[in-house]
Amino acid sequence: MRLFEAIDVHADGLKRAALTTGPLARVPNCPKWTVHDLVTHIAFVHGFAIGLAVNRPVKPAPPQDWDDVLGWWDGQRLALREALSHDPAAPAFSPYPGFESTVGDWTRRMAHETAIHRLDAESALDDVPRTRFSPEFANDGIDEFLTYLTPRLGNKADVRVTTPERTWTVGEPGAEVAGAADDVYRALWGRPHQASVTGDLAPLAAP
Structure with a gap:
């Protein structure tokens, strides 16, 4: 898409x-x-x-x-x-x-x-749909979050992010996020997810 x-x-x-x-x-x-x-x-x-x-x-x-x-x-x-x-x-x-x-x-x-x-x-729905983003879209969203949005917001990024398709290393990683691209995408945005997270993602928080 x-x-x-x-x-x-x-x-x-x-x-x-x-x-x-x-x-x-x-x-x-x-x-x-x-x-x-x-x-x-x-x-x-x-x-x-x-x-x-x-x-x-x-x-x-x-x-x-x-x-x-x-x-x-x-x-x-x-x-x-x-x-x-x-x-x-x-x-x-x-x-x-x-x-x-x-x-x-x-x-x-x-x-x-x-x-x-x-x-x-x-x-907010009573029956929440199982919306999933394609790996292509979610990986692009991860990249956009880490390489475009985060530096422009002035957030400190020290994180390693891994999906089956790609890996990003930003700064001196004090936190790591790994999993399916869809779940990692959600985790970076602070939404419910099933990614593996170690360390503190708070410095990355987006509005």
């Missing part, structure tokens, strides 16, 4: 779960959030990414009403698709001082941001 297509696939999965649970359901993966909070967050992120991809950063303001924010998000998804349809190598705005970004970087970032939050929305 191409990363551009993955944004829609995982946004559709997130929305299906949100419509099933309703806005007031709690999100076990993110205990401080309701589903309404989660949808507002992803709608904001997609809207924010539009401005970054076209080099006109703005801070979007999603509406507060549940039906309104769902409709607003639909519009942002269409605009995001258009913004990311340009040359992946084209320069894009970077909110991270000292780091450059491209349209392709934001496509990748939105694919994985949306995939992780799809898991969050599905965690």
Whole structure:
């Protein structure tokens, strides 16, 4: 699955779960959030990414009403698709001082941001589906987390990460994560997983 297509696939999965649970359901993966909070967050992120991809950063303001924010998000998804349809190598705005970004970087970032939050929305369902990410997608997400997102957030990474397909060594490893790519991907994002973890992953924590 191409990363551009993955944004829609995982946004559709997130929305299906949100419509099933309703806005007031709690999100076990993110205990401080309701589903309404989660949808507002992803709608904001997609809207924010539009401005970054076209080099006109703005801070979007999603509406507060549940039906309104769902409709607003639909519009942002269409605009995001258009913004990311340009040359992946084209320069894009970077909110991270000292780091450059491209349209392709934001496509990748939105694919994985949306995939992780799809898991969050599905965690609120009474019957949680057994969503699994392909090794190709999950390994890409691990790489994006360790080599793109972590340094831009200024997080200290001293970890060795191993999947059947790849190994990453960042810094002087004080922690190790190993397992199927899908589980390692979830572990790095602090979501329920079955990976083997030794040491402290807290310094890697992403928002």
